[in-house]
Amino acid sequence: MITYRVRIAHPGGPGIGWEYLRMPGLERHLAMVCVEPVGTGDSGRLAALVLYDTSPVADEQFWSAAVAAMERFVKDHVNDHPEVAGYVAALTTRLDRLDDEGTTAVLQTMMPAHLFDYWGREEEFAPARQSLRMYAAPTRGQGAPFDIRDELPGITTPALVLAGEQDFICGPRWARRRPRIS
Structure with missing residues (x-):
């Protein structure tokens, strides 16, 4: 059995901050590395993403x-x-026309749709919902798509992709589409 002692967590996006990824239960047993994606928080803004x-x-x-x-x-x-x-309208909102507060409001509004039984566990999930932060700049992407899928098979470190069965946007179907990693 392989024991993983380091967990690298990458937030959704584009433009979603890492803070909601905090998991105290796992942090007691693993070294947690939460990536701050380019264009969010203190990582600086990009001209295009x-x-x-x-x-x-x-x-x-x-x-x-x-x-x-x-x-x-x-x-x-x-x-x-x-x-x-209002969730369908929120999902189809043109985020590139909003500022950081506007994109954050859209994300926080729709958060219950991202989690199974949000309202049954609202007390548990509410702090994560309040910590969600979305940055507007990465939603204003331009130029050629950033696509490194052909390079992913070169990763030799074991990887675990988690997807919620009820996730409306990136559920198991999309997790299974990831390239096979050695």
């Missing part, structure tokens, strides 16, 4: 599936949680 919209993976099929999944989420939860009625 690729948007989901221009990523080779996030094509029309990706967005159609994400919107359809969000529509199902809203349908399933709107009676008990009327605030979810």
